[in-house]
Amino acid sequence: MLAQCQQLLDRHADLFAEIEESASLAIVPRARVAALCRPVPMIVWVREPEGMAARAGEFGGFKALSSDLLLVTNDGTLEAALERDEPLAEIKRQLRAGGMLFMVLRRKDELREHGWEDFLEWLGMPFVGSCR
């Protein structure tokens, strides 16, 4: 999965161009999400000097997480998305269909400062409130 994530990140490098170094997004299956827990494996998309990298990490609960964003995935949804021709488009579709969910661990201005605006807007997440 890491290799597939890396492909996705490389393909959409422009969406992550503004991300500050070491800012990251964690991906954890919904069944494992808790405020605090014994460490379980997670995937991290982190900005490194050469660009975005997909790495393996450990999730000890969102209270202990240093990432800016947490992508919570229902069973099999990430794997299925990464198999698609357009994995990021599928992630976007899953976010709308409820198969995935973003948890925001920083304030709006911090996310903006860390460079996430393009990516989040591309995914269709309104930066301001969304009364629809």
Next chain:
Amino acid sequence: MTELKHLFKPGRLGRYATRNMIKYGACCVSNYNTRDGFITPRELARVRVIAGTGCGIITNQGAYPDPKGEGKSYFRQIALFDDKFLPQFEMIARYIHDAGSVAIQQILHAGRYGGIDLGYCMQPSVVPQTLPHFRPPREMSKDDIRRCIGEHVDAAKRAIKAGFDGVEVTSFMGYLLASFNSRFTNQRTDEYGGSVENRGRFMRELIDGVKQALPEHPLIVRLNGAELMDQWGGNTEDECFELMEQAARAGVDQISVTVGWQEAPESSIGRDVAPGHWNYLAIRAKKTCPGTQIAFGNRLPDPDMADECIGRGEFDVWEVCRPLLADPQLIHKAAEGRLDEVRRCIGSLNCLSRLFRDLPYSCTMNPALGHEVEPEYAITPAAVKKKIMVIGAGPAGMEYAITAAKRGHAVTVYEKHDRIGGNLYAYASRDLARPDDLMSVVRHYEVMAKKLGVEMKFNTEANAKFMRSVLHQYDVCIVASGARIDMEAYAGIEGHERLLDALAVAHGRVPAGMRVVVIGGGKIGLVLAESLRKSGAEVTIVEREKRIAGDVMPTFKWRHTTWVEELGIPVHTSSRLKRVTAEGALIVDAKGKETLLPADSVIAAGPRKANQELFTEFEWMVDELHGCGDALMPRGIDAAIHEGYRLGVRI
């Protein structure tokens, strides 16, 4: 005489008689007030208009009940945590009573969406936000819960002291009580978490607290019939109705049934939701809580429909919000059989978009909304009656024309084509959301032009020669000639003569083929691309910027990007047109990579250019020359209507 007999029959709320079955829903968080919660003259003038809507029950906007502002969700929301706020509440209660309605004060602790001035918000459990706009949560202790109930009771008592007849508490939308009710946000393990019974405990205790303190006064609770959060682990509809039953058992006098959370991935009140879509929730509420009055109105803008629903026993009270922002005279027009004159809410959500940008709310269809305190925005008889010509029958020209006619001017509109509406007509007829909403604007102008005696001259192109033929016949000329696609911007591009004009295609004046490339992913390009795709063409969008939908209202951007995806329309962003050939469009991206997109039609949907030439041509031909709408600068329907109106009340 009205035929809407169910809507206009008298009713009751607790011990109070109501003159009809219509409730002005709390639809007035306005951002007109001071940062520290005091009601301003601007708000008071607005509430006078609300009081005059003719609703049997009128709810005043949600006030936050706590001194810290943990419940405060909007930048300039009103507060009710201290007697110092009472004088203005007293005035509002008086306005509502003077107009013959029952006055309800809403108490709005926003919970998850609160703490706007603080670095946190209060929640049953720490479940991070899903939208960056809101503050990180803090878990409420049992002491916090008790304090919060006390603050609600005090605020309710204060509202009654100010002269209100009853209060409404908010347990919907993800606000505080709703987040205790919901499985998504309530992960507590004490008696306030776990089962539905436990999750609803805070709400029941709060209802009980207010009821005990004010047994004589009606208490209303707003509850979700559907959270639309179930895919994310929120309540199912069954659970929502269990909670509704709990509220009914706790003794509320009315349940207001609503839909959706701020964070819900689905629309609940947007233009893409058909009127009447959510009625089934009201029907279920009536069945679930047979002894409690049910109010409902979400996305049910039509008095005829509401009347029928009440007649069929689907709910008891029609709770209206945005339709009364768009036209505060709606109820009177309905009562007098003048529904054809109504300015319908078109679901643009300009009102809410502005609130979330911390701006005062305004309404696309009602340019005077929020300016009631300013006499300059009122339509008053003109001191000097003038003969006025308007060039262009789009929204700016027509809004100007009917406003000027109401003031007593003699108005003639000259239109190049054969109908009212300008480019809005093309846009509306191709809209995937609900063409009827936008078309209602065109119909409104048709009806009002006729009723007000505005003379319409179609198929007349205004130019210098034409102007010479009417020389000295008019005192004023209003240029409302709109905007066009700037085809000259492509003059340097090889094959540019093959390009089609998006507006000509949208109006049906030029046919497009079955393999189409649309240059420009703004609102014109998107609407055209979506409608062509829907009718079977293969469509590709090319956009210069990094993202499409740059000129689309913030609350509707996601809708277009989703349609584009659902319809399978490929999008090339950061790309521009290099050449048009018989084979298609050659485009180049930011890195210089060229791609040939095969097409039989290449359509230019931007940039837009204001049709301003008439300003120079007419300068020496008429006494007063003014302009409004896209003819000044290409924007959209909102600016067109507002400018047309502002000019109309002034000239």
